[in-house]
């Protein structure tokens with residue numbers, strides 16, 4: 121049998137395009153409409169996606185981006201509560217939520233995810249993030265973001281404690297940042313342990329993933345970037361006694377798909393013209409960790425920047441693209457605002473499938489985290505146009521092979 125790719129459905133309120141909330145078909149209060157999420161979850165499950173994926177930040181997203189976009193984009197359910205509701209509305213699809221190691225304690229987090237895992241019959245996953253926004257820090261009694269290295273050191277110990285608890289370790293943990301005496305008040309997970317996802321791409325982020333992750337979510341614009349990341353990460357695993365196949369690398373992709381290429385281009389342009397320049401520049405500033413980008417001429421090049429203490433990997437991606445394509449601030453802002461730094465494909469189902477197939481078979485991805493531009497329209501388009509095309513090519517399942525998220529992803533059950 122041909123190897124098959126893994127697919128995540130990354131859900132987010134009105135959609136992943138920064139101007140999705142301004143689209144004529146937008147459902148502006150989608151973020152707090154459980155009916156909306158149930159519909160999306162059912163669409164993704166009917167299309168046999170491996171998992172639903174939710175991002176998170178304990179604070180307002182992109183605070184400078186303008187109040188209107190904040191309210192429609194960042195007001196929404198806390199994701200683990202949302203996934204608990206979706207667990208009883210679905211039967212097979214995996215349920216992955218982001219949660220931060222900087223603003224939680226391992227005992228509580230291990231317990232919450234193991235609980236979601238039990239109530240969904242072994243379908244839960246935790247996307248470990250270290251958080252990179254000073255806005256969240258201010259909500260947790262801190263005046264600023266802790267240094268990148270410190271956040272990752274805490275994350276390493278945090279992950280160790282959580283996996284220890286999931287594996288039923290009874291002995292206490294007394295470490296640098298955490299002290300935990302008892303095991304959890306829950307039995308072992310139906311899938312051995314919830315799935316560990318990781319989304320940090322700096323050197324130390326990749327090491328943490330190589331050591332602990334089952335799935336890695338990442339952002340790459342070009343085939344070469346995706347391939348380099350893939351080879352580097354898989355190459356780091358042997359040092360931790362792991363096989364390359366023990367991690368599934370799933371870059372984000374934001375397709376705009378239609379019956380004809382012209383129609384897809386039209387749909388894409390319809391969204392692009394809705395991005396106000398100040399919103400695009402504010403989002404770009406947050407990726408670059410620079411507060412005064414607006415001072416520079418918008419049609420000029422990026423200024424020289426100090427290295428970020430926030431998202432090092434996203435800053436590098438933007439700088440690399442600006443050098444490679446000689447883009448102005450306005451062009452970069454529009455480019456990155458569209459898919460929030462992720463890969464975009466605009467075209468027919470066959471064209472989208474060609475691109476995904478090339479990265480999958482070229483050894484640059486084990487699957488993709490699909491980030492529809494707006495909901496429900498673009499998830500529906502992917503499910504009805506692209507998924508059948510991938511199935512015809514033997515590149516994606518026609519039905520679930522097992523019951524747990526580990527089964528779907530083809531991951532070993534931890535002993």
Ligand SMILES: Cc1cc2nc3c(=O)[nH]c(=O)nc-3n(C[C@H](O)[C@H](O)[C@H](O)COP(=O)(O)O)c2cc1C
Pocket residue numbers: 174175176177218220248249250251252319320321322323324325326337338339430431432433434
């Ligand atoms: C693809 C991707 C997705 C991420 N998703 C989130 C998220 O949902 N919430 C969050 O707080 N941080 C998120 N992060 C931030 C990371 O956890 C991390 O704090 C940040 O990327 C800095 O680490 P790095 O330099 O290793 O990438 C994400 C990072 C990447 C690369």
